[in-house]
Amino acid sequence: MSFHILLTNDDGVHAPGLLALAKSLADVGQVTVLAPDRNWSASGHVKTMHRPLRAWSTRLTDGSEALACDGAPSDCVAMGLLGLVSPQVDLVVSGINPSANLGHDVTYSGTVTAAMEAAIAGIPGIAVSLDSHADHNGQVDYGAAAEIARQLADRVKVDGLPEGIFLNVNVPYLDLGEIAGISLTRQGLRVYRDALVERRDPRGRPYYWIGGGAPSGIAEPGTDFWALQEGLVSITPLQLDLTASGEMASLDAWRLDIPSHD
Amino acid sequence: MSFHILLTNDDGVHAPGLLALAKSLADVGQVTVLAPDRNWSASGHVKTMHRPLRAWSTRLTDGSEALACDGAPSDCVAMGLLGLVSPQVDLVVSGINPSANLGHDVTYSGTVTAAMEAAIAGIPGIAVSLDSHADHNGQVDYGAAAEIARQLADRVKVDGLPEGIFLNVNVPYLDLGEIAGISLTRQGLRVYRDALVERRDPRGRPYYWIGGGAPSGIAEPGTDFWALQEGLVSITPLQLDLTASGEMASLDAWRLDIPSHD
Numbered sequence: 001m002s003f004h005i006l007l008t009n010d011d012g013v014h015a016p017g018l019l020a021l022a023k024s025l026a027d028v029g030q031v032t033v034l035a036p037d038r039n040w041s042a043s044g045h046v047k048t049m050h051r052p053l054r055a056w057s058t059r060l061t062d063g064s065e066a067l068a069c070d071g072a073p074s075d076c077v078a079m080g081l082l083g084l085v086s087p088q089v090d091l092v093v094s095g096i097n098p099s100a101n102l103g104h105d106v107t108y109s110g111t112v113t114a115a116m117e118a119a120i121a122g123i124p125g126i127a128v129s130l131d132s133h134a135d136h137n138g139q140v141d142y143g144a145a146a147e148i149a150r151q152l153a154d155r156v157k158v159d160g161l162p163e164g165i166f167l168n169v170n171v172p173y174l175d176l177g178e179i180a181g182i183s184l185t186r187q188g189l190r191v192y193r194d195a196l197v198e199r200r201d202p203r204g205r206p207y208y209w210i211g212g213g214a215p216s217g218i219a220e221p222g223t224d225f226w227a228l229q230e231g232l233v234s235i236t237p238l239q240l241d242l243t244a245s246g247e248m249a250s251l252d253a254w255r256l257d258i259p260s261h262d
Numbered sequence: 263m264s265f266h267i268l269l270t271n272d273d274g275v276h277a278p279g280l281l282a283l284a285k286s287l288a289d290v291g292q293v294t295v296l297a298p299d300r301n302w303s304a305s306g307h308v309k310t311m312h313r314p315l316r317a318w319s320t321r322l323t324d325g326s327e328a329l330a331c332d333g334a335p336s337d338c339v340a341m342g343l344l345g346l347v348s349p350q351v352d353l354v355v356s357g358i359n360p361s362a363n364l365g366h367d368v369t370y371s372g373t374v375t376a377a378m379e380a381a382i383a384g385i386p387g388i389a390v391s392l393d394s395h396a397d398h399n400g401q402v403d404y405g406a407a408a409e410i411a412r413q414l415a416d417r418v419k420v421d422g423l424p425e426g427i428f429l430n431v432n433v434p435y436l437d438l439g440e441i442a443g444i445s446l447t448r449q450g451l452r453v454y455r456d457a458l459v460e461r462r463d464p465r466g467r468p469y470y471w472i473g474g475g476a477p478s479g480i481a482e483p484g485t486d487f488w489a490l491q492e493g494l495v496s497i498t499p500l501q502l503d504l505t506a507s508g509e510m511a512s513l514d515a516w517r518l519d520i521p522s523h524d
Binding site for chain 2: 039041042043044045046047048049050052053054055072074075078079082083084104106107108113116120121147148150151152155159162164165176179181182184186187190192194195196199207208209210211233235236237238239240241242243244245247248250251252254256257258259
């Protein structure tokens with residue numbers, strides 16, 4: 001039986017990054033696209049339970065078949081793995097996001113939480129993002145990132161991924177021949193420059209934008225930020241367990257007890 | 263200057279669990295409530311940037327002042343910390359959620375991601391959930407959980423929290439005198455029983471619910487699930503860094519290189 005890849009993204013089913021990935025992954029196995037019908041950037045790890053979800057047939061711009069859905073990227077993965085697509089899925093890939101997902105971006109990112117949703121279901125997941133800073137007049141070249149993703153999916157097809165682990169892949173915006181190599185990295189520290197921007201509506205009432213400058217990162221050696229800065233592909237293995245094991249001792253020293261025991 | 267606590271939740275500003283927490287935290291410092299105007303359960307870690315956000319004055323059912331917002335819990339925290347409320351916030355508390363947030367629930371949970379948003383901004387964050395299984399005809403008793411939260415906030419007021427760490431607190435549904443103690447725990451393994459449920463609309467077209475049985479957990483000693491099972495309050499310190507450090511060696515053995523280098 002062939003290797004079955006479920007492909008989604010957070011920019012919507014008609015995004016060019018998804019098409020590039022669908023084409024390259026076709027060399028690895030059977031690809032089913034099930035992606036949101038609209039943009040879900042910074043939407044986080046969603047499980048839609050308060051409303052029903054729709055899914056319908058559509059076509060990518062090259063004419064190939066796909067499914068669109070009115071849920072979040074993680075909903076698309078959940079629906080796919082719960083049986084909306086067949087045969088059973090062997091790998092979930094999400095992307096290609098046109099901008100990097102680094103540092104603390106990972107829990108906000110629809111691209112990354114789609115891969116997280118796969119890991120929760122016990123299926124290997126890979127999130128792929130391209131560090132293309134500007135909009136390039138909408139003409140982003142996804143070629144190198146799609147090729148890296150193909151190679152990685154090929155490897156996961158053979159070796160799988162450890163239980164509970166998923167991969168956050170970020171590719172520098174360079175031609176394949178200019179990329180310096182591939183680096184296993186740790187999640188770096190994002191520096192957000194968000195600001196609350198107040199505006200007034202035509203009736204004089206205030207409303208607010210979460211605005212401000214673009215976030216940057218601290219490019220300590222070994223981090224995802226550092227890898228991109230060095231022209232390397234960054235592959236960060238992420239886990240579902242967020243426990244801060246290193247802090248248990250300091251908190252244990254609090255000797256907490258319930259109030260009535262005092 | 264007084265200690266300023268920003269309080270939010272994911273059930274909406276008029277939820278009784280929030281009122282109970284607001285009252286108990288008033289003993290610890292000045293409390294500002296800034297909470298969603300509706301339920302955001304399982305909405306994940308959201309940063310709303312594609313639309314503006316509204317915030318307006320409202321009152322809790324006891325008549326005290328509060329702010330409602332049409333964003334997610336994490337948006338409420340972001341807006342509060344970016345200057346919508348003053349003075350500067352010293353602690354963010356989220357809850358009391360009427361059901362537990364355990365295992366992999368943490369990245370889906372609006373309650374927990376609100377505390378995560380605080381940690382990203384460098385402010386201590388505490389998420390408080392109560393393991394009240396049934397709906398108790400809407401008459402959930404939040405007394406014990408509110409008292410535990412008060413004690414914990416008092417401690418964080420004195421000692422702070424380590425950088426990048428936030429607390430996920432789950433309280434068993436028992437009277438304060440029946441609670442066996444407080445346990446520092448690690449995140450356990452959630453077992454989801456989601457199923458895709460197909461329905462037909464009046465026009466015969468399919469739509470889907472993510473349904474199925476309630477999730478359970480694997481109550482290994484030392485986990486959040488285990489603590490509740492033993493009648494203990496579970497306090498899990500969580501971190502922003504999701505790097506699977508233990509898996510670096512196995513992935514390093516892949517010796518990945520970019521395709522053109524082969």
